[in-house]
Amino acid sequence: MDLPEFPPRMFTLGEEPDAIRSISYHSDDTKLFKALCDCLTADEYEDLKASKLGVFIKFKELDFGWTSRLVHFMLSFQLDIKKKFEFWSLVVSQPVRFSLIEFEYLTGLNCDYIKDLENPRCEVTTEMAAFWEKMRVDIDTGPSIDQITEAFYNCDEWSRDDRMRLGYLAIYAGYIEGKKFSSATSASLARLVMDLEKFENYPWGRVAFKVLMDSLKAKDLTQTGYTVDGFIQVLQVWAYYALPELGANYGSPVPNRPSPLLLAYKGGKRQRKFFKAAINKQTIVKNFVQKDFDEMFPKWDGDVDDPAADNIIKVMFNDPGWEWTMECWPVTGTRKVVKMEVIPVKNEVSPVKSESVVKEESSRPRKKARKGSSVSAEKPAAGSEGQQIEKTLKDISDAINLGFGTCLKELKLLADRIEAVEKKVGITNRGGSSDDRQLTTTSNPPKPVDEPRSESVNGAKAGQKEAKEPSLTTEPSSSRELCLVSPADDLPSEDPSLLILDKQVSTASDLLVEEARRQTKKETALVNLRKKCVRERKLAPTQQTPFKGNSTAKQIIPNKQVGGGYDPFAPIDKMKSKELTAWVQKDPSYKLPLKKKSRRCRSRFYQVLRTPLEWLTDHWRASYPDFKSDAPDANGLGRRLPGGAWNYHAGLIPSFCQSKKVWGVDVDDIYAPVNFKNQHWFAIWISIPKRHIVVWDSIVSHISPEELDEVMEPFVTMVPYLLVECALSDEQKVQYTLEPYTYARQTVGVPQCRAGDCGPFTLKYIECHALGIEFPTAFDKKHGKTIREKMALDIFRELPKCHEWENQDNDENLATLGDVNRVRIG
Numbered sequence: 076m077d078l079p080e081f082p083p084r085m086f087t088l089g090e091e092p093d094a095i096r097s098i099s100y101h102s103d104d105t106k107l108f109k110a111l112c113d114c115l116t117a118d119e120y121e122d123l124k125a126s127k128l129g130v131f132i133k134f135k136e137l138d139f140g141w142t143s144r145l146v147h148f149m150l151s152f153q154l155d156i157k158k159k160f161e162f163w164s165l166v167v168s169q170p171v172r173f174s175l176i177e178f179e180y181l182t183g184l185n186c187d188y189i190k191d192l193e194n195p196r197c198e199v200t201t202e203m204a205a206f207w208e209k210m211r212v213d214i215d216t217g218p219s220i221d222q223i224t225e226a227f228y229n230c231d232e233w234s235r236d237d238r239m240r241l242g243y244l245a246i247y248a249g250y251i252e253g254k255k256f257s258s259a260t261s262a263s264l265a266r267l268v269m270d271l272e273k274f275e276n277y278p279w280g281r282v283a284f285k286v287l288m289d290s291l292k293a294k295d296l297t298q299t300g301y302t303v304d305g306f307i308q309v310l311q312v313w314a315y316y317a318l319p320e321l322g323a324n325y326g327s328p329v330p331n332r333p334s335p336l337l338l339a340y341k342g343g344k345r346q347r348k349f350f351k352a353a354i355n356k357q358t359i360v361k362n363f364v365q366k367d368f369d370e371m372f373p374k375w376d377g378d379v380d381d382p383a384a385d386n387i388i389k390v391m392f393n394d395p396g397w398e399w400t401m402e403c404w405p406v407t408g409t410r411k412v413v414k415m416e417v418i419p420v421k422n423e424v425s426p427v428k429s430e431s432v433v434k435e436e437s438s439r440p441r442k443k444a445r446k447g448s449s450v451s452a453e454k455p456a457a458g459s460e461g462q463q464i465e466k467t468l469k470d471i472s473d474a475i476n477l478g479f480g481t482c483l484k485e486l487k488l489l490a491d492r493i494e495a496v497e498k499k500v501g502i503t504n505r506g507g508s509s510d511d512r513q514l515t516t517t518s519n520p521p522k523p524v525d526e527p528r529s530e531s532v533n534g535a536k537a538g539q540k541e542a543k544e545p546s547l548t549t550e551p552s553s554s555r556e557l558c559l560v561s562p563a564d565d566l567p568s569e570d571p572s573l574l575i576l577d578k579q580v581s582t583a584s585d586l587l588v589e590e591a592r593r594q595t596k597k598e599t600a601l602v603n604l605r606k607k608c609v610r611e612r613k614l615a616p617t618q619q620t621p622f623k624g625n626s627t628a629k630q631i632i633p634n635k636q637v638g639g640g641y642d643p644f645a646p647i648d649k650m651k652s653k654e655l656t657a658w659v660q661k662d663p664s665y666k667l668p669l670k671k672k673s674r675r676c677r678s679r680f681y682q683v684l685r686t687p688l689e690w691l692t693d694h695w696r697a698s699y700p701d702f703k704s705d706a707p708d709a710n711g712l713g714r715r716l717p718g719g720a721w722n723y724h725a726g727l728i729p730s731f732c733q734s735k736k737v738w739g740v741d742v743d744d745i746y747a748p749v750n751f752k753n754q755h756w757f758a759i760w761i762s763i764p765k766r767h768i769v770v771w772d773s774i775v776s777h778i779s780p781e782e783l784d785e786v787m788e789p790f791v792t793m794v795p796y797l798l799v800e801c802a803l804s805d806e807q808k809v810q811y812t813l814e815p816y817t818y819a820r821q822t823v824g825v826p827q828c829r830a831g832d833c834g835p836f837t838l839k840y841i842e843c844h845a846l847g848i849e850f851p852t853a854f855d856k857k858h859g860k861t862i863r864e865k866m867a868l869d870i871f872r873e874l875p876k877c878h879e880w881e882n883q884d885n886d887e888n889l890a891t892l893g894d895v896n897r898v899r900i901g
Contacts, residue, residue, distance in 0.1 A: 078403060079390060082154040082383045084165060086296075087408040091151035091351075096300030097143040100307045102253030107220055108135050110227035111245050115238060123242045127275050130183055131250040131306075133338055139308060140327070140342035145350045146310045151296055152354070155409045157381040160288050160373070167355055168399045170387050171317045172363040173310070175284050175373040180364045181312055183335035184280025188374045192281060194777070196754055197266040200668070206237060206269065215860050217260030220248050240268045243275070251283040253305045297412045308342075315340050318357045325353070368392050377776060647864045655871045699789035702796075711813050712800055716793070724801040739763050739798050739811065746841040748834075751778055751786055756833040758841050759787075761794055761816070768794075768818035771844075773828040773836040775820070783820060791816040826852055835862035 086092065112120065124132045154163040154170065161174035179186040189195075204214055210226045212218045218226070223245050230238050247268075248260050264282065267274045287305030294301045315322030316336055322328065327341040363371075371388050390397050705715040726734040726741070736742050745761040757772040768790060772778065778786065792815050802808035828836050839862050843850045 079386045080383045081386055081403055082156045082163065082381070083405060084408040085153040085155040085410055086151060086412060088406045090408070090412055091148070092297045092412045094144040094147040094151075098147060098307065099300065099302040100253065101220070101255055101302070101304065102250050102306050103135060103139075103308065104220055104224075104249050104256065107224050107245055107249045108132075110224045111242060114227040114230055115242055119235065119238055119242065123239065123246075126243075127185065128243065128246045128279060130335060130337060131246050134308070137329075137338060137341055139340075141308060142311055142325070142342055142350070145314055145325070145354075146307065147296070148351050148354055149310065149314050150291070154384070154404075156384040157379045158384055159292060159378050160285065160375045161384070162288075162291070163384065163387065165404060166318065166357055166360050168401050168404065169357075169360040170362060170399065171360060172387075173313055174363070175281065175375075176364050176366065176371070177313055177316075178284045178287075178309060179280055181309055181316065181336045182280055182283075183337070184283065185276065185278045186280035186284065186373075187278045188281070189278050190376070191754070191777070192278070192285065192376070193261060194263050194774075195267060195277075197263060197269070199266070200269070203266060203269050206240065209233065209237065210241070215262060217262045217265030218244055218248060219259050220254075220256040223248055236271065239271060243268050243271070247279070250306050251279055252286055253307075297410070309337065311342060312337050312340055317361050318354065319359050319361070320357055321353055325350075362391065363388070645865070647861055647868060651868050651872065652864060655868060658871070699793065702789075702793060712796075714796065714800075716797065716800065720797055721801050724797055737803070738801075740803075740807070744845075745794075746845060747790075748837045748841070749786065749790075751782070756837045758837040759790065759818075760841075760844065761790070763794075763798070766795070766814075766816050768816055770818060770820040771825050771837075771840050772820055773825065773833050773840075775822060775827065777833075787818050791818055824850070824852075826850070835866070838862075838866070 115123065120132075123129060149164050149171075150162075152164040152166065154165055156163060161172065164171045164173070175186050178184075199214065207214045207218075209229075210218050210222060212222055223241065226241055227245075230241055233241075244260075244265060247265065248254075252260050254260070267277055283306050287303070287307060287309070290304035294303065312326075315326040322340060325343060327343045329339050329341060332339050365371075368388075371392075372385070701715050702717070705713075707714050722728045724738045726736040738745065743763050745763070747759050747761070748756050749759055750756055755774060755777045757770060757778070760769040760771070762768070768787065770783070770787070795811060795816055796813055798811045799808055799813055802811065825840075840850055842848075
């Protein structure tokens with residue numbers, strides 16, 4: 076019977092990477108746990124321990140013994156699979172699985188599926204800002220382990236809820252994320268702690284598993300040492316579970332086998348040198364935690380299909396008597412490792428490579444191997460090897476000295492030849508500069524050389540791309556050019572000669588120069604053509620008033636050179652920021668919760684503008700179902716358009732600052748921010764002449780291709796319809812068709828940002844693209860915070876009362892969406 080396809084080994088049998096150094100980790104921090112115990116009351120500590128996340132505190136109380144070698148060997152026995160969120164290890168011939176199912180079984184944590192797992196939506200409230208300030212943490216980031224530890228010793232006067240929040244954050248940062256002590260945690264996940272019940276019921280098991288797998292999949296196991304993020308101790312307990320005999324002998328089982336299984340072992344370090352042999356002697360193996368077949372494949376967003384890995388489960392479900400043999404697994408692995416040979420010389424050993432690696436070695440300096448290390452395969456005699464190494468080093472030293480001597484001689488010879496050429500040709504300095512050379516006429520020019528591919532002084536072939544040389548000038552009437560060449564084999568002289576090249580024959584470099592000239596002339600002609608264009612693009616009233624003297628608006632005129640005076644990412648004016656804050660605090664409704672503030676009060680407007688995750692809502696796509704369901708006339712027109720559509724087309728919105736430029740007549744390019752389910756913003760660029768829409772998304776993983784098709788359908792359909800329906804004349808109407816536009820999501824050159832910064836990114840990317848300014852290749856939290864504040868300050872400086880105009884045009888247009896008031900323009 077033919078075997079189904081199974082994944083190959085990651086490393087060749089018998090050549091798995093050795094456990095040279097211990098695996099490092101940041102979870103289970105002693106200082107953090109001590110601070111938690113010292114600063115919480117006994118009741119608070121017990122409540123935290125009894126919660127759904129209390130398993131981590133119980134695990135800490137076990138004083139679990141970490142065994143790095145056992146975990147490393149289980150990882151080195153891996154199969155090379157494509158899936159991101161599981162791995163298989165091979166114990167002799169038995170495959171053993173570690174997936175979300177095993178993690179849930181071992182820890183007892185909530186591992187339910189939830190969309191946007193790492194980016195939950197959480198409103199930034201005044202209470203949250205106050206709590207973050209107590210912890211001395213930036214509101215745009217999550218607290219680090221160091222910050223939480225410090226906050227514990229400052230929480231004596233905090234409320235009970237705030238101390239419980241700090242305890243939950245300690246579990247989240249110290250065990251679930253388990254990153255470097257000074258690294259900030261995810262802000263969107265940490266903010267959930269403001270609702271204690273919601274925080275406790277969140278699927279933290281799935282989050283912890285994802286953090287661990289993301290880190291493990293990125294590690295190079297061939298390195299002498301590596302650090303893993305997340306709760307890596309669970310892998311040791313998994314090894315005890317999958318290999319029951321090994322767990323009984325080395326795992327220090329706890330009596331009565333407490334639940335969950337994470338608490339059933341105390342670990343240990345006994346006989347750690349023999350773990351590899353002990354693993355290979357196991358006869359009883361639990362391949363996986365068994366559930367119904369439909370539940371054996373956990374759902375993950377963005378995972379990769381791997382039929383070969385799935386076949387392992389399928390054959391065991393389809394054939395209960397299936398037996399695994401070594402024939403199922405080829406011996407050869409997909410990766411190679413460095414084999415280290417230790418040679419003792421004068422009581423010291425130095426590693427010598429005997430085999431190359433696929434991946435680069437770590438730049439971290441390796442420690443000298445200890446005497447008797449298992450890395451050494453054999454120990455040759457120290458005396459003979461020492462003499463051989465000493466002789467080799469002497470030979471290398473002699474070769475280096477000889478090479479340097481040869482180089483000096485060549486340089487001197489080259490200098491003498493250049494000097495002889497200058498004397499013979501008559502090169503003189505012009506203007507006192509050694510870089511500007513002038514070629515004078517020689518009395519006895521050499522006879523032409525018939526060899527067209529003679530070598531030049533620098534060894535380059537004539538006709539190929541040459542190195543940059545000082546410019547040489549000849550007589551303008553001459554149709555021939557002098558070129559310095561080395562003497563041909565049949566010439567007796569050792570001095571360089573002159574090669575006369577015919578200018579009538581174009582070389583490769585001549586063709587490149589000519590192409591550059593042609594391109595320059597073409598660009599100049601296009602510039603002149605644009606200047607003579609009938610449609611002279613001017614500064615619209617949108618930028619003229621009320622934005623008087625605004626430096627941003629002045630850069631939008633394409634007929635003038637765009638200067639470097641405007642910086643979209645300039646630092647904010649801190650004095651102006653304080654002035655804005657003081658002005659907003661004078662609002663009578665300043666202290667009210669955001670939901671209770673009036674719609675157009677100034678404190679609400681600027682709070683939304685300056686706060687992450689509190690951005691605009693979308694109106695255009697909300698009207699698409701009415702448009703789609705409305706039957707057209709015989710010409711395909713007469714459908715219901717969104718309220719105010721004609722005003723957008725004619726440039727009459729916003730009413731307080733009208734441009735009066737018509738789409739397709741005065742406007743070729745349209746930029747718009749698009750909202751996705753009130754969770755995410757991205758930018759689009761609509762090109763009317765190209766009938767194409769470009770999508771710029773700062774968090775590509777947030778919207779699947781299928782969802783993006785649904786989001787973009789109103790734009791690709793309604794924009795061409797609007798141009799035909801709202802055309803001012805029949806001549807303009809025939810220029811357009813009702814055929815939908817095309818669209819594409821651009822990923823190259825669009826940096827990815829964190830959740831909460833998509834709104835500022837969208838507006839700033841549109842601004843930079845419209846002005847022709849290059850956008851930064853990286854977009855971090857500092858950019859988002861600065862952009863929000865800078866927008867608020869610019870609006871406050873130019874239009875301090877703009878909050879009174881918020882959405883006023885759309886309010887007036889809502890009535891046009893009714894059944895009676897339809898937009899029928901033609």
